[in-house]
Amino acid sequence: MERIIRRTLLAKSSAARRYARESAAKIAHKRLRRSQYDSLLRDHKKYVQKIRSELIEDVKRGPLAPIRGKDNKDRIARDLPTADAMRLPDVVEPRKFFNIAVGDRVVLLNGKDRNKVGVVKEVDVDTDSVKVQGLNVYPIRTPEYFEGLDGGDAPGMDQECNIPYTDVRLVHPVEDPKTGILRDAIVKKVKISDVRKDVHGKRTWTRWIAFTGTEIPWPKKVEPEYQDEQCDTKRMDAEERTYVPTLLKPPIPEGVIDELRGKYSKFRDRHDREYIEQKMREDEEEKAMKKARVVTPLMDINRKIRRDKIEKGKTQKLTGDILEQLGRTMAQSETPFLKERSKRAKILEEIQRQEQAGGFGFRPALGQLPSRNLEVPSSSSPPPPSAPPS
Incomplete structure (x- = not known):
C-alpha cells in the first residue's frame, strides 16, 4: 500500500511540474503573439495609408496614372490581411473587473477614429478588447466562396476590428452643476462596489464614477426573437418524460461509475476497502518473506x-x-x-x-576465506602516531 501512495504522490508532483512548464510556455507564447500583432497592425496601417495616397495620386493624374495591377480587384486584394490575422492575441493575465458591456457608449482614444463615440457591439474578455459598431473599420480579405454573395465581386470587405480595452473610455451623461442639464462626460476612472455572486457563480458588481455619487447602470439585454422552423424540436416533445427510475436496478451500472471516477488511475488517492485489504495482505507477505530470508x-x-x-x-x-x-x-x-x-x-x-x-556464535577458519580478503593494504591503516616532542 505504501508503494501505491508513493506512486500517487509522485504522479501528482510530476503533473504539477508539467502544468507549471506548460503555463510558462503559454505565457511566453501569448507575449510573442502580442508583439507579432502589434507589428502586423503597424504594417497594415502603413498599407492603408499607401493605398489612400495611391488613390489620390491616380485621381490627380487622371489618364496618366500608372498601372499598379491587373485590375481593381487585384489591386485591392494585394496585401489585405485575414480576419484571423487581425484578431488580438489572448492576454497573459485576464482583467479582474471588465467594466464595459455590450450596449455601452464609449469613446476611442487612439486610431483613425479618435474622439468618436460609438456603441459597443462585442466584448472579448480573453483578448481584453471590444468592438464598436461602425468604428475602427478596416478592409479584410474574405475567402473566395464569399465573393459575389453581397452582389459585388470585391475580394475584401470592411469589418470592425478589435480595440484594446485601454484605448476606450465609457461615456455617460452627467448633470452640469451650473446649468443642471445632462451632458455626456468621459469617465476617466470607474469605482467598483457591492461585488456579489448569483446562484450560478456569475460575479456582478455596481459601477460608479470615481469621486462622485453617480452610478453607471448596466445596459439592458435585449432578448433576441426566435422563429420556429420545420427542423426545430417541439417543446412538448422535448419536455416529454421518457425515463422513469425504479428501485429494482440502479440508474447507472456499477462498471460505468468505476470508469467515470478512474478506478485504475495513478492519481487516485481514495480506494475501495477490498483493494486496500488486498494491498495490505501483499505488504504482510512481503515482510514475511524478508524475515524468512537466510541471513549470512x-x-x-x-x-x-x-x-x-x-x-x-x-x-x-x-x-x-x-x-x-x-x-x-x-x-x-x-x-x-x-x-x-x-x-x-x-x-x-x-x-x-x-x-x-x-x-x-560463528568463527570462520582461515582456510574457508579467500586469501585476498585477508590482505590489508598498508596504505589503508593509519601509521602509528609519533611521540610529541619533549
Missing part, C-alpha cells in the same frame, strides 16, 4: 557495522584528543582529507573484535 554471518556483520555507525554519529562528539589525532594523521599523510579505510579492513576488524569479546 557477513550480512549480520555489515548490519551491525551500519548500526554502530548510526549510533556513533548520533552520540559521539569531537573532543580535543580526537581533533589532535586527526591533525597528526593528516599531516603525516600530506593530504587535507583523511583516507577512508577499505571495507574489507572494517570487516576483518569487526571479526577480530567479536572474537575478543567472546564471539557471536
Whole structure:
C-alpha cells in the first residue's frame, strides 16, 4: 500500500511540474503573439495609408496614372490581411473587473477614429478588447466562396476590428452643476462596489464614477426573437418524460461509475476497502518473506557495522584528543582529507573484535576465506602516531 501512495504522490508532483512548464510556455507564447500583432497592425496601417495616397495620386493624374495591377480587384486584394490575422492575441493575465458591456457608449482614444463615440457591439474578455459598431473599420480579405454573395465581386470587405480595452473610455451623461442639464462626460476612472455572486457563480458588481455619487447602470439585454422552423424540436416533445427510475436496478451500472471516477488511475488517492485489504495482505507477505530470508554471518556483520555507525554519529562528539589525532594523521599523510579505510579492513576488524569479546556464535577458519580478503593494504591503516616532542 505504501508503494501505491508513493506512486500517487509522485504522479501528482510530476503533473504539477508539467502544468507549471506548460503555463510558462503559454505565457511566453501569448507575449510573442502580442508583439507579432502589434507589428502586423503597424504594417497594415502603413498599407492603408499607401493605398489612400495611391488613390489620390491616380485621381490627380487622371489618364496618366500608372498601372499598379491587373485590375481593381487585384489591386485591392494585394496585401489585405485575414480576419484571423487581425484578431488580438489572448492576454497573459485576464482583467479582474471588465467594466464595459455590450450596449455601452464609449469613446476611442487612439486610431483613425479618435474622439468618436460609438456603441459597443462585442466584448472579448480573453483578448481584453471590444468592438464598436461602425468604428475602427478596416478592409479584410474574405475567402473566395464569399465573393459575389453581397452582389459585388470585391475580394475584401470592411469589418470592425478589435480595440484594446485601454484605448476606450465609457461615456455617460452627467448633470452640469451650473446649468443642471445632462451632458455626456468621459469617465476617466470607474469605482467598483457591492461585488456579489448569483446562484450560478456569475460575479456582478455596481459601477460608479470615481469621486462622485453617480452610478453607471448596466445596459439592458435585449432578448433576441426566435422563429420556429420545420427542423426545430417541439417543446412538448422535448419536455416529454421518457425515463422513469425504479428501485429494482440502479440508474447507472456499477462498471460505468468505476470508469467515470478512474478506478485504475495513478492519481487516485481514495480506494475501495477490498483493494486496500488486498494491498495490505501483499505488504504482510512481503515482510514475511524478508524475515524468512537466510541471513549470512557477513550480512549480520555489515548490519551491525551500519548500526554502530548510526549510533556513533548520533552520540559521539569531537573532543580535543580526537581533533589532535586527526591533525597528526593528516599531516603525516600530506593530504587535507583523511583516507577512508577499505571495507574489507572494517570487516576483518569487526571479526577480530567479536572474537575478543567472546564471539557471536560463528568463527570462520582461515582456510574457508579467500586469501585476498585477508590482505590489508598498508596504505589503508593509519601509521602509528609519533611521540610529541619533549
